[in-house]
Amino acid sequence: MENIYPSEVSARVVSRTTLVLVFMLLVGPFVVLVPAASGQQILPDITIECVDSVDIDVSPGSSRTAMTSCELENNSMWSEEVSLDIDSEDLDTAGPESVTIAAGETLTISIVVSANQNQEAGDYLVNVSAEVTSAGGVPIPGMASDADEIGVTIAEFTTCDHTIGQGGGTLDAGQIISFSISISCNSNTDSTTKYNARMIDKSGSSAWPSGFDDQSPQCDVLIPDGGTSANCQFQILTPSNLDSAWEGCVVVLEDGASVPKSCPSSNVVDVKIEPKSIGIGTIDLTGNNSIFGEYSDEAPIIIGGVAVILVMAIIGIAVSRRRRRLLDD
Known part of the structure; x- marks a missing residue:
């Protein structure tokens, strides 16, 4: 009968099937010795769920970082070694590279996301993937994996x-x-x-x-x-x-x-x-360059006083002349 499946798909199916068979052969004798809690799976298993989104402030003086987290759950009956890959095309990320999760337990990991000060405002993604590398001490790469993503918003600033x-x-x-x-x-x-x-x-x-x-x-x-x-x-x-x-x-x-x-x-x-x-004429009596200098604000009073003195002097001269005329007559 003609094979209707692509060769690489067949290879993956055979490879996974082989891993499952090898794992069951290795751990099968111990299954009866390990009490399984209700709902626990015999085969290795991992699920990951991350916080949906975080915001980062990249304005001058800010930390330009944000802390977020993901929860990993091991729903199998085996203690698992899990490798982690945290990646983003545009942002810097930091977090654990691997963790150990006991059978039937959950574990929360922290992830730090950083951006440059000149990072353009907008939405970005951080991809987080988890793969079980061993279960019950038996290496089983590729048997169980899961992934999630975190949305990161770079806030606008001016x-x-x-x-x-x-x-x-x-x-x-x-x-x-x-x-x-x-x-x-x-x-x-x-x-x-x-x-x-x-x-x-x-x-x-x-x-x-x-x-x-x-x-x-x-x-x-x-x-x-x-x-x-x-x-x-x-x-x-x-x-x-x-x-x-x-x-x-x-x-x-x-x-x-x-x-x-x-x-x-x-x-x-x-x-x-x-x-x-x-x-x-050209004599400045008030203003910045007046002849009164620093007393320019009092110029009107000074001018008024001088005017009164002049008027009195003129009146005095007129009265004196009138008296002389009367005496001459």
């Missing part, structure tokens, strides 16, 4: 840092506050972020001051998988009709970040905006 360049200082009303920032981002997925300028006065108020006009271009950053770097320019026009000095700082915040309750000690633009100066 982190960005920015550094503010030089700018600010003391300006007159109507001038522009101008500065730039450099941005560096790290990410394991395609994402976007944006930055905005916020002004905080010296009292801690973060309400946008009246008359200040943010003329900055949009600072939108496109972040590919692996990260990127970028630069943004900021320009804030101060009001020309400022009544009193405004003092505080400008901070730049990533979208969603909380506004500080006061000016930070670093990575800010410190500014002081003073009202436009009042002058006579």
Whole structure:
């Protein structure tokens, strides 16, 4: 009769049949001596069941590892030596290479799964296989085996840092506050972020001051998988009709970040905006370069006092002249 089965299939069937026969010949005389618990099998047996899935955080500062486990069950009447193969194409794995499981017992093994910091976000698989290599002290490779898999999810992350360049200082009303920032981002997925300028006065108020006009271009950053770097320019026009000095700082915040309750000690633009100066000709009476120097804030009082003295002097001169005329008459 013609053989309808492929030769390799026949070889496997013969090989397994041979192993079973050899095993039964070797251990058969001992079967009657070994009391079998209810449900235990005479032939070697192994089953494996693993935790379905785990998540790994690979963002900067994280451990980039996860601990998971698998349960092995020996449902035979023999103590078994079991070899383990734990493998993943994209992740690093660590776990025992072999274990011994008593007859009718279960054993839980721990597996550590690790990923690189730049591991792309997504779902991965870890394959775990178990094979009985000996039962009751008799080598039986290939007689009993089982396998399971663990789903591993690499979580998405995007982190960005920015550094503010030089700018600010003391300006007159109507001038522009101008500065730039450099941005560096790290990410394991395609994402976007944006930055905005916020002004905080010296009292801690973060309400946008009246008359200040943010003329900055949009600072939108496109972040590919692996990260990127970028630069943004900021320009804030101060009001020309400022009544009193405004003092505080400008901070730049990533979208969603909380506004500080006061000016930070670093990575800010410190500014002081003073009202436009009042002058006579080329003489500056108020403002940054006024003749009153550090007393420029008291300039109106000083000017008023001088004006009163001049008026009194003029009145005194007029009264004196009038008296002279009366005496001459």
